[in-house]
Amino acid sequence: MFNPKNEKTKVSKVENNYGKEIILISDFQEFDFKKIPLYDALILDWADAEGAKSLLKKIRSSNIESIYLIPLFILSLNKLEDMETEELSDGIISMVQPESLNRTIERIQEKKSGLKPYTANRNTNKQLVKVLRFMFTRNRPLRPIKDRTSRIGYKYPILSSGFEEEAPKLEIDTLQEAMEKDFFSATFQDRMHLCSKCHSGFLNYKELDPKSGSANLITENLIHHFVCAYVGPQGDFMQGESMVCPKCNKTLRHIGVDYDKPSVMYKCLDNDNYFQEPDLKAECMHCGHSNDLESLQEYDIFTFVLTDEGKDEAIQPKGTEKAKDIVYSGFITYSTFSTFLRFEIERVRQNKVSSNIGLIRIGISTTMEMALGNRYEKLIEEISAFVSGNTDSSTVLSRSVNSFFILFPDAPANKAKAKLDFLSSSIKQLLKNNLKDYDIEVIANVKPIQQGSDQQSILNDLRASILKK
Ligand SMILES: [Zn+2]
Ligand SMILES: [Zn+2]
Structure with a gap:
């Protein structure tokens, strides 16, 4: 029987023996985002996957440390095949067990309490500090995930979430800065080729007519008639089912005996050009730029782990001012x-x-x-x-x-x-x-x-x- 009193409340406190404010959120409309710093941890109910995912992203994209560093779990009865959610959350759980949650929460809080206040100055890359602090408090690597909606084709969820708009250049520069400063040790995962203009990895590799620039090409075999030394595209030889040399009018018989096919020719269907070497271009599906293959930007994708320098930087970002001046x-x-x-x-x-x-x-x-x-x-x-x-x-x-x-x-x-x-x-x-x-x-x-x-x-x-x- 329907009994409204038994209905689960939309934002409820999880009883526990550890004095922790652990909040289970099922209604994402009702939830007051600004109160997050009051809680020790959040559990997002994946029953409303869309609402949960959007709150998860909103929290991790915040630039307020007490919000983006909050321990956060996803409650889902089904197995999630969602790398981004795995990367952004502190665990996907199928039931609420305060004891094990508490272990994770305390581990994160202990690390977090070691972070020192800092004031960003002109030279501080706040997004980098955020990534370092997230990795440090979680003691985990920064992993790339394949993502067709990301310009590069890969993304590092906690890094990408920090930028309001898609900012591939800033992301690349941030990781570059971290590597130059030895904050990360890197393990190679993949090599991307990016548009030299906009860093997009969504490229259409094209063979083009060098004269007209058209991509409307077909290939034909090139025929070499040994007897008269004529060389031409196969189309010139075709007469019904058989092949006849357009120069000496002899019928071709056995490949390797009286003729062979030394290579292929390209034919442009737009203007009947024949040529052997098409131009190769990588056209950017994002900005439309036609890249020469040599000009594509090679971009290596790594999994990053914090080095000791990286941990020190997470704790106290260097070159920053004293907190008192804030x-x-x-x-x-x-x-x-x-x-x-x-x-x-x-x-x-x-x-x-x-x-x-x-x-x-x-x-x-x-x-x-x-x-x-x-x-x-x-x-x-x-x-x-x-x-x-x-x-x-x-x-x-x-x-x-x-x-x-x-x-x-x-x-x-x-x-x-x-x-x-x-x-x-x-x-x-x-x-x-x-x-x-x-x-x-x-x-x-x-x-x-x-x-x-x-x-x-x-x-x-x-x-x-x-x-x-
Ligand atoms: Zn011939
Ligand atoms: Zn482009």
Whole structure:
């Protein structure tokens, strides 16, 4: 009997004894992508293969580390013949066994906690760092898969996923850079020939009439009549079933005795040209360029394994700046924020709108922060990305050390409060997930912007209200 209560919930928590937030997702419409950093692992239900695959790709193509590095399993009752899914996931499972999932999750999390924060500068290839970090945390090789939709004909799923659009040149350069820097040891898999203009591997090899350039050719045997030394295409000799020499009019009898077929001739059906050596070209099915065979780009496909240099680079990308100098994307400086606030107060006064300001502070002590070092630096980076990812564009964000200032223009007080509660409880969850042995307080408060007050006293009041709480 149909009983809606027994229906599996669309996004459900997997019970386990390891204190892990493992989420099973069956409804991909309902799932809130931005909450991923709150979880330890995801299981995607392949019953909706299309939805699962698209979420899998979306996650791995993210450039936010706490999203693209999340341990992720595919739940499928049937065997999957899908190399790309194998490469992008952390395992295809036919049943949910928390114990074995937990082993994989902890292995990945342990590796991940060793990664050091970095700031990309002009010379940092972020896609390469992403690939290195994915390989490092999974301890697995970067494998090419045949893919007719990829320009080159092969792709490395985690690398290709990082580029918004198909970017064969960037992919080739990225792998080249990694090899030059000795990050990979490479095992040969295949050799491709690519269009010299656009790097496409989808080529049509053609024999062409050297005069007209036409591909409309047939081949004919060339006949050499020994008796009179005439040489010509077989067509010239044919008279009904028998062959008669057009020069001396004798009937040809036995191949090898009175004539032979020394080679073939090409005939162009468009203009009746005869010739022996057609032009060979490789026409690109992507850009249309007609490549000389010698000009095709030879491109070797390898399976790559991280070297020790590659592992070091994954942990701490070289030539990058210290994390302290980061201006987080989506955040403005405290002084700019204060200017924003001044204008907002004026707007509230003139338009009588409701506007609110919130503050979230992570109550971590300096000694604890120092003890955690990189781990905390990385975590606060993730938290920042989470906060900016979970607020809409009208919200103004600033971060100063361990405090987040959030301006909610036009939001009614209850909405601003609900948002602030969501953010602060999520931050609590992130801290708990990542620093299991520490108990770190998260304090938050939100206040309406009163007309007539100045920005400095609003900010001071807000800070003070949090200290008293
Ligand atoms: Zn003859
Ligand atoms: Zn091309």
